[in-house]
Amino acid sequence: MLIQNKEDVKKLFKDRIETMYGITFENASPVESYTALAGVVRDYIYRNWAKTNRSYDETSQKQAYYFSIEFLSGKQLCTNLLNLGLRDTFKEGLEELGVDLAEVERVEHDLGLGNGGLGRLGSCFLESLASQQFPAHGCTIRYKYGLFKQKIIDNQQVEILDDWLEYGNTWEVRRPNRAVEVKFYGYVDIDDIGSTTIFKHRNYQPVMAVPHDMPVVGYGNDTVNTLRLFSAEPKREIDYTLLSGEEMQKAINYERSVESITEILYPDDSQKEGKELRLKQQYFLVSAGIQTIVNRYKRKGGDLSELGKKVAIHINDTHPALSIPEMMRVLMDEDNFGWDEAWSITREVMSYTNHTILPEAFEKWDIESFRWLLPRIYMIVEEIDRRHKEELRCKYGQDSWKVWEMAIIRDNSINMAHMAIVGSHSVNGVAKVHTEILKNSVMKNFYEYYPDKFNNKTNGITHRSWLLKSNSPLSKAVTETIGDSWIKDPMQLEELVKFKGDSSFKEKVRAAKRENKERLAKIILENNGISVDIDSIFDVQVKRIHEYKRQTLNIFHILDLYYRLKDNPNMDMVPRTFIFGGKAAPGYYMAKRIINLMMSVAEMINNDKSIGGKIKVVGLENYRVSLAERIFPATDISEQISTASKEASGTGNMKFMLNGALTVGTLDGANIEIREAVGDENFFKFGLTVDEVMKYYESGGYAAFDVYNKDFRIKRVMNSLVDNSIPGQGESYKRIYETILYNNDQYFVLKDFDSYIKAQDRAEKAYRDQDRWTEMSIVNTAKSGIFSSDRTVREYADEIWGIKASVLK
Structure with missing residues (x-):
């Protein structure tokens, strides 16, 4: 039903309260009023969401996917009403029922999907992309508890769990039929069949990545893009009544290990276990995201050799840098591409934003831990590094110090910023001075080697x-x-x-x-x-x-x-x-x-x-x-x-x-x-x-x-x-x-x-x-x-991703 006036609001709100809770709106609690009202708005949005997705499919437009370990969206009810142009209508209708819209909005929890500027930037970008009708979406993790709620006790910070899902997330749609399997641990069998080498990941720990999609509503138009959140779930239901004591403990440990992946944003990585969990989270995100993107592309009849013409994947900081070896794995192990063609496709698809020049903020992973957790991905990273260094030696000589400085793997660690630069077709800073520092100091060697890759995209915010x-x-x-x-x-x-x-x-x-x-x-x-x-x-x-x-x-x-x-x-x-x-x-x-x-x-x-x-x-x-x-x-x-x-x-x-x-x-x-x-x-x-x-x-x-x-x-x-x-x-x-x-x-x-x-x-x-x-x-x-992030995302769309605004029909 289209909402055209305050009478429509009053009717829909009262009907929703009655059908959801079996009570009249006068007896509804603030939480019940919020849930019902959000449901009314959600249903209104979903029609345009379906229309948007149908339009993208019919026009076969190139789409961009923004991978970020966090999105800091804030409360959705007010934002969605504002972008739909309906907030005043809802306010007036509810006032006549004696309901204060501002009070209802206060019930909603801030989405616990981010920490600070990195996550807020991603959310501003998604809003601007939808408001300018660009076909672009976000991919992240559906954290159960987000970062943490900060309490100040005795003048000191105390962290408590941020239960942002206390009332559920009324905006999302769980899509178990689109779940994909993410593999950890185990070993890799290598077989030569004729002239083809086959890699089989064996004895791995399976984790199901289940998508939960949230709508991203554009301002003043019908465009509704998608923020896809992945939750980690066990591969199968476990009947504990059939298990012996030892088997039961293994099953419990497995379930707990899986659940921990998407439990909390930025687990403490001061200890080995925390470091492993952060690496798990990062690979979980990129593997889930890339598999679902590729699966969708193939369902629509796409030719993977042409993937770069239809898909752009953006790495927001180094957290999703494993997108590069994961894309290589999917193309080679699941779709039988050779290395050179897979590498060409991967580079064409991937682009990377650097967000720091602080050396301590550059992510590096210990080789042994990485190889233990991600055996097949490590093999691919190792080969990317070997070929990268061979290229460098051809230009700089066998013993050049630049080969060592620009290596992806060195000193028993994997440098994710180097991985992101080597495996992307574009590398950008986020302010003019920042980009110049990258080019002239922090990443000077890479800039000299790949001068055409580097560019600046000064950050922006959504004025709406x-x-x-x-x-x-x-x-x-x-x-x-x-x-x-x-x-x-x-x-x-x-x-x-x-x-x-x-x-x-x-x-x-x-x-x-x-x-x-x-x-x-x-x-x-x-x-x-x-x-x-x-x-x-x-x-x-x-x-x-x-x-x-x-x-x-x-x-x-x-x-x-x-x-x-x-x-x-x-x-x-x-x-x-x-x-x-x-x-x-x-x-x-x-x-x-x-x-x-x-x-x-x-x-x-x-x-x-x-x-x-x-x-x-x-x-x-x-x-x-x-x-x-x-x-x-x-x-x-x-x-x-x-x-x-x-x-x-x-x-x-x-x-x-x-x-x-x-x-x-x-x-x-x-x-x-x-x-x-x-x-x-x-x-x-x-x-x-x-x-x-x-x-x-x-x-x-x-x-x-x-x-x-x-x-x-x-x-x-x-x-x-x-x-x-x-x-x-x-x-x-x-x-x-x-x-x-x-x-x-x-x-x-x-x-x-x-x-x-x-x-x-x-x-x-x-x-x-x-x-x-x-x-x-x-x-x-x-x-x-x-x-304005409107300006920023236009620059990304035009100069990096190659996507065009799409006016829905």
Whole structure:
């Protein structure tokens, strides 16, 4: 049934409650109301989903598949209603029934399929692809528990299971008839039959990969693409009543081993068992994904020799890099292709995005563990490496050091980034500076060898999620001023520049910011018990906790400001509310120590009445998409302070910019392009440049102790970490102190401190002139169009995947 008005909504909702639960809607619980309402929306979506798939089949268009170990989609009900253009209709209809749509939406759990920027990027891409009607889909794992829910107890992070499937996932369709078998362990028999060598994987552990498909709804059109989630299940039902004690234990161990594969995102890999589980997850994803793609292609009558003309597979970071040897396995072992033809097809199909230049983030797998878990895949990797090195020797000579440096297998480990480069036809970075660092430093040898492979695709975000959905006060003001064409064409936001001096529009922008700050202040009061000043500067740093992201630099500024206030309680300053959010990986000791320091500083400052409430520090626990949707619109200052050269791109910086926050940032990642867009006068830059950082790393010349001894402010802040000035876990703070000073401040926290303080002072001075600040804010929103994921995915589609937009008939 088409939903044309609020009467349709009322009828469908009431009918669904009655048929699902046998009760009237007045007696439904919030969970029952959510499930019923989501069911109504789901049924509406599914018709267009079928229509989309039928159109792709009939037109035989090339389709792209985006492989990512995570997708961070957030809550789906609001997004789907918004993209269908039905949210107001549903809101009005439910209001007449006495049901608050916002309350129903709050029941839904955030999808536990991601952690941070990598997963959110993938979700933005899928939304933009559907909204622009590109035939492109996502592939990932259906994690039972996702990453973890973060609780802060005694100022320290505690991880608890994120049971995002508590109420099930009403949006998905389980497709057991499309399940495929993934093989682990065992051994490989090699037989020569005539001139053909046959490889048979024997005595393996079978795992069934069962697809669960979720619709991805395009904005304002009928396109519905697919996010396919794979769950791991035992190959067969086990009747334990027929088993002896030893057999029963083996069966239990098998079931537990299978279930663990898709139980949790990013298992702790500090021990051997955790490393093996992560490798299992990665192979499970790519094997399941590639088998289902190839099976579908063959069902539709496709010629596998032409696969590259109809299928593009994208490797998002190195987690899915095993797509390359798995595609080779499928083509050779299951479809009888020779090596050269299989390799040509594989390279034509595969493309790879690099997301880091941090050496410790490059995935490497121990040979013995890899060979034990994936015997056939190891044989293929070994052969890819052998042929790759032979090519290199032909160009550089038998003994060239480049052969060793560019090897896929060396030092008893397999380098997955090297695998991804060698086996793909395209390698891209995610910001201009990041791509240049890859080409000129981190992957210089590969760039010289494969110059045509490397390209840049600066990241983007979907404006529909991060402005239209999450910031209705500002999006309403924008639409009233320039119309609604920006929703489908974010470059139209540029028109706002003409209105930056318009007093009426500026007042609307200020009113929107205030409304958003009031909303966030309410959340802070409810969750943290802290009352914050709406007129204070909301200074925000929300992102994964990591040393290179330098939450420590932010904390040191807060401590310096606090100590200056203690020296002079009458100091003239604009009150400031510092807001943090982010999770530390469970096994990342220093990141957890940073959270401990952050929360202890917050407790100390918030309870000190002598500073008159001029500073408040808030640590929001369990940072996630639905919370981010409240934080970005309320922010005045966006903290983008990573060590120059360390952040590949960032997307949080773009979300803040879109919502009118001004950036205090280093010239790192996409910060550089944001500054170019808004102009230096609308961006507070500080710190070392990429070239300066790289020079220090290469040539030395920096001594952290010299900076510490010469700057009274730094010495006072650093000493407070070890002299019991800050209450709480002193040993934690001591480790931060020792890591910075005794490791020579590898992320240049102390080196950039003075420049950072000056940038903060400039930002405060600018904030005092609210008229000028609002103009700066408007310019940031106006110039954000180039950071739309609509633009990014068009570049991927045109320049890497070779897919075309498809208007459904």
